[in-house]
Amino acid sequence: MTQTTPNHKLSVSGWAAHDSNGVITPYTFKRRVNGADDVSIKILYCGICHTDIHHVKNDWGITRYPVVPGHEITGLITEVGSNVKGFKIGDRVGVGCLAASCLECEFCKGSEENYCEQIQFTYNGIFWDGSITYGGYSEMLVADHRYVVHVPESLPMDAAAPLLCAGITVYSPMIDSKLHESTGKRIGIVGLGGLGHVAIKFGKAFGHHVSVISTSPSKEKEAREHLGAEDFIISTDPKQMRSKRRTLDFILDTVSAPHSLGPILDLLKVNGTLVLVGAPDKPVELPSFPLIFGKRVVKGSMTGGMKETQEMLNFCGKHNITCDIETVTTDNINEALDRLAKNDVKYRFVINIAGKNSSP
Ligand SMILES: [Zn+2]
Ligand SMILES: [Zn+2]
Structure with a gap:
């Protein structure tokens, strides 16, 4: 009262x-x-x-x-x-x-x-x-x-x-990257948690092909069957990561544990955009080669x-x-x-x- x-x-x-x-x-x-x-x-x-x-x-x-x-x-x-x-x-x-x-x-x-x-x-x-x-x-x-x-x-x-x-945090960068204006893009969601799972739903609703990028192979069934992701890439498997080079238009990174952005950037097509919404408490590793060789963009977004x-x-x-x-x-x-x-x-x-x- x-x-x-x-x-x-x-x-x-x-x-x-x-x-x-x-x-x-x-x-x-x-x-x-x-x-x-x-x-x-x-x-x-x-x-x-x-x-x-x-x-x-x-x-x-x-x-x-x-x-x-x-x-x-x-x-x-x-x-x-x-x-x-x-x-x-x-x-x-x-x-x-x-x-x-x-x-x-x-x-x-x-x-x-x-x-x-x-x-x-x-x-x-x-x-x-x-x-x-x-x-x-x-x-x-x-x-x-x-x-x-x-x-x-x-x-x-x-x-x-x-x-x-969680919802607006992932929706805002997707709108900022104009994902609501055309369908059929290939987008990646790094991390399948509170933010990532709702990002998959937005990506599907906008009409895109959604790949989940995760360190946990055990999440693949759930991502594909329950949340409807079309692809699941295990980020700790270099062979898989290499085979998906230059395939994605946009990636949203929701992971707040420290990790390198280099291998993730390599998944982007030339001119692709990586948006960070997870906030690791230490600086993230950002190698320049995948940025320069793919004219890629890294940016952040806050709610x-x-x-x-x-x-x-x-x-x-x-x-x-x-x-x-x-x-x-x-x-x-x-x-x-x-x-x-x-x-x-x-x-x-x-x-x-x-x-x-x-x-x-
Ligand atoms: Zn919050
Ligand atoms: Zn003001």
């Missing part, structure tokens, strides 16, 4: 890590009251992203404890501010990585708020009012409506939640803008695309984080926030 305290903040129940042990426990904290530009959201589901693990364990040295993680949020609107247009009480909505941006720079004006230099994230950020942002491992959220999207009626709220981070996020959800609604999920209760968040760290999930954990077993 939420209630307004005398200092005009809402008291909210959630789940937080309190130090770099990363153990999540029930935690009651304060949120701002619903402002003129805000909507309040009763959270139904929140996906568990790898970024959550990095934050709860302070892997990047930037965590402000206690941290309430979660940026793959779906829920229902319970309150609407006076300036808000396009949302009403009861609407099915989603919130991803972004909580605020400057609204004035070229990126904010060009529907690429995700590249605004003053971006504030959904958790572990500092909002304009000076408050620390707390994420979706909680019963409710107050969000600026400019960073809230509608979830199409045809999508289930649990399996749609990871689209708010997506709000307009694009809405377009992605609409596309998912039309093509019936959701994430493959395993739902967990709020009592099992720690176990899910441990299993995710070992990649022991097909393919995303989603916390059933509203159906929780125990009250924090």
